[in-house]
Amino acid sequence: MINEKKYWSNRYRDKKTGWDLGKPSTPLKTYFDQLHNKEINILIPGAGNSYEAEYLYNNGFLNVDVLDISESPLTTFAVRNPSFPSDQLIEENFFDYEGQYDLIIEQTFFCSFPPEQSKRLHYAKKMSELLKPSGKLVGLWFDFPLTGDMVKRPFGGSKAEYLTYLSPYFKTLTFEKCYNSVPSRADSELFGIFEVR
Ligand SMILES: C[S@@+](CC[C@H](N)C(=O)[O-])C[C@H]1O[C@@H](n2cnc3c(N)ncnc32)[C@H](O)[C@@H]1O
Secondary structure: OOOHHHHHHHHHHOOOOOOOOOOOOHHHHHHHHOOOOOOOOEEEEOOOOOHHHHHHHHOOOOOEEEEEOOHHHHHHHHHHOOOOOHHHEEEOOHHHOOOOEEEEEEEOOHHHOOOOHHHHHHHHHHHHHOEEEEEEEEEEEEOEOOOOOOOOOOOOEOHHHHHHHHOOOEEEEEEEEOOOOOHHHOOOEEEEEEEEO
8 A cells, every 4th residue: 555645745746747737627726716705614635735725815815724645735836825824724644634614615526546346435525524414516527437547546437426425415506617727627527516415
């Protein structure tokens, strides 16, 4: 089993960060732009350089927690955003983290860990545990088949497969092919809004 903290830190050190868009993704930015209540508590797990957290914070959503297993992107984020509270930059394994949020944002986190069924189900359960009653999990999940390769990321999946993990814990409010993906991800991701049961 790989040491995940070391694995991801090495990827940042070696600049092997092909997932990094360098700006907030269009679907998430569009979703954020229609939120009215800026008081809500938001968690972005597996946040990486988290241009989404930066966008939210700069637009008045002050209660955004940025969580990553690797210190490296959190340090980079702090340098980019010196006024962002340091106690909202959390270096921890998502699966060990405790908290209660109104909204959790997913983007290229689910696809980043080896696609064992038990791990994927654990992700869904953990997400539900981190949400307040009626809290929402919102984000993007890749829509391309798993290849059986357990090493090369990102790991794919299908809407039907994802729902087997999420449905026990969430009501599906929307889960459709994403219409406004960034060009490099066009036609290859699903946009979902799930409300905790
Ligand atoms: C593929 S990157 C995506 C980063 C970011 N979501 C983005 O869209 O740019 C996956 C991120 O998840 C983090 N990560 C992987 N496993 C984690 C875990 N168990 N707990 C917290 N973070 C984790 C990695 O360090 C990495 O920053």
